[in-house]
Amino acid sequence: MKHVAVTQEEIDVRHLIEWVQDRNCGAVCTFMGTVREFTHGKRTLYLEYEAYQEMAEKMMEKIGDEVLEKFQCTKIAAVHRVGRLDIGEVAVAIAVSAPHRKDAFQGCRYAIDRIKEFVPIWKKEYGEDGSYWVGCNC
Amino acid sequence: MKHVAVTQEEIDVRHLIEWVQDRNCGAVCTFMGTVREFTHGKRTLYLEYEAYQEMAEKMMEKIGDEVLEKFQCTKIAAVHRVGRLDIGEVAVAIAVSAPHRKDAFQGCRYAIDRIKEFVPIWKKEYGEDGSYWVGCNC
Amino acid sequence: MIKLQTKVKVLCFAGLGEAIGKCVEIPVDSEISVSELRERLISTYPEHERSIRSCMIAVNHEYVTQETAIKTGDQIALIPPVSGG
Amino acid sequence: MIKLQTKVKVLCFAGLGEAIGKCVEIPVDSEISVSELRERLISTYPEHERSIRSCMIAVNHEYVTQETAIKTGDQIALIPPVSGG
Numbered sequence: 297m298k299h300v301a302v303t304q305e306e307i308d309v310r311h312l313i314e315w316v317q318d319r320n321c322g323a324v325c326t327f328m329g330t331v332r333e334f335t336h337g338k339r340t341l342y343l344e345y346e347a348y349q350e351m352a353e354k355m356m357e358k359i360g361d362e363v364l365e366k367f368q369c370t371k372i373a374a375v376h377r378v379g380r381l382d383i384g385e386v387a388v389a390i391a392v393s394a395p396h397r398k399d400a401f402q403g404c405r406y407a408i409d410r411i412k413e414f415v416p417i418w419k420k421e422y423g424e425d426g427s428y429w430v431g432c433n434c
Numbered sequence: 435m436k437h438v439a440v441t442q443e444e445i446d447v448r449h450l451i452e453w454v455q456d457r458n459c460g461a462v463c464t465f466m467g468t469v470r471e472f473t474h475g476k477r478t479l480y481l482e483y484e485a486y487q488e489m490a491e492k493m494m495e496k497i498g499d500e501v502l503e504k505f506q507c508t509k510i511a512a513v514h515r516v517g518r519l520d521i522g523e524v525a526v527a528i529a530v531s532a533p534h535r536k537d538a539f540q541g542c543r544y545a546i547d548r549i550k551e552f553v554p555i556w557k558k559e560y561g562e563d564g565s566y567w568v569g570c571n572c
Numbered sequence: 573m574i575k576l577q578t579k580v581k582v583l584c585f586a587g588l589g590e591a592i593g594k595c596v597e598i599p600v601d602s603e604i605s606v607s608e609l610r611e612r613l614i615s616t617y618p619e620h621e622r623s624i625r626s627c628m629i630a631v632n633h634e635y636v637t638q639e640t641a642i643k644t645g646d647q648i649a650l651i652p653p654v655s656g657g
Numbered sequence: 658m659i660k661l662q663t664k665v666k667v668l669c670f671a672g673l674g675e676a677i678g679k680c681v682e683i684p685v686d687s688e689i690s691v692s693e694l695r696e697r698l699i700s701t702y703p704e705h706e707r708s709i710r711s712c713m714i715a716v717n718h719e720y721v722t723q724e725t726a727i728k729t730g731d732q733i734a735l736i737p738p739v740s741g742g
């Protein structure tokens with residue numbers, strides 16, 4: 297079972313954890329990507345995330361299916377936030393349940409790696425010297 | 435920075451997450467070990483955990499130090515519960531923050547592997563056919 | 573073979589969306605491949621060639637190959653290198 | 658060399674704690690190694706030999722080797738294979 301969303305709302309990882317918990321799972325692994333203040337000594341003031349929402353959700357569903365197929369995972373919930381995010385706020389959260397811990401870790405790691413690789417979401421970094429789209433040639 | 439505990443109280447992973455979050459961390463990984471109902475088709479009714487409390491906490495501190503030394507992790511919080519635990523309840527929870535996700539995952543995985551290997555805590559499984567100490571020759 | 577002129581709407585995101593607009597219309601023949609569409613975009617926005625070339629192209633929310641044929645009503649999007657998470 | 662008889666308290670856990678008690682007292686000489694203590698325990702509780710042999714021994718909350726010398730006032734514990742998490 298999977299649940300994915302791209303949302304403007306604050307992410308509460310508790311809801312994801314509750315959603316994935318299962319009587320036959322002994323393991324829940326979660327990952328949260330949060331807004332970091334300093335990267336290589338450069339200060340970030342805040343970020344703005346933009347998504348191609350329908351496609352992003354569709355890709356996240358696909359990643360969810362992959363996790364459930366490739367690993368012995370039972371449930372996965374993944375939410376990515378868009379809009380303005382301040383330092384410390386959660387940009388993405390994933391929770392994965394599995395009977396055993398190895399699978400929960402692998403599934404969760406796989407999900408965030410794939411999200412960062414393929415899901416059409418972009419961040420614009422606002423720093424002390426102005427703003428730029430991260431990783432873009434634009 | 436590390437925070438560890440062995441407790442009778444219900445574990446709320448939110449507190450661990452809040453404790454490890456840090457302005458300079460972009461990643462938080464958590465693991466929860468929960469009481470599973472079925473293992474290899476055998477039903478568990480509930481578990482009872484016993485700890486050698488002082489030593490368990492000391493060992494968990496040591497594991498915390500190892501995580502902070504071996505990986506680029508910033509903070510770790512780990513709590514193990516003792517006493518009677520029903521199906522679905524959280525027996526152990528770990529949260530690790532790091533600037534980058536790879537380290538957060540590795541640190542969290544390392545911590546639970548070490549806890550399960552070395553920390554003097556034992557579980558007694560109560561099933562439909564009676565009870566036994568898991569992994570013990572007693 | 574008669575080629576009908578039509579327009580394809582292309583969604584743009586991130587820096588590219590800011591630079592050329594979030595939804596641009598490109599006049600095309602009725603039959604066009606993804607790589608042909610990319611060349612039309614580049615000739616329409618030559619100053620953004622580098623950034624257009626760095627994009628993947630999605631048709632109906634799926635990444636597609638260069639050879640994919642675009643059909644009327646398809647939702648086309650230019651996907652710059654992603655940076656979510 | 659005069660050997661003084663004294664008693665060492667040994668904490669026991671899990672199934673072993675249930676079987677022989679959570680805190681047993683073993684009379685020992687004033688100088689005794691961990692492996693000697695284990696043999697004393699086995700001769701005191703021969704029916705639990707297998708389970709005593711499967712234990713690690715902790716002195717003052719640290720796992721120790723067989724050769725470690727036990728001193729007066731040390732906190733000794735028999736640690737059966739752990740099963741936390």
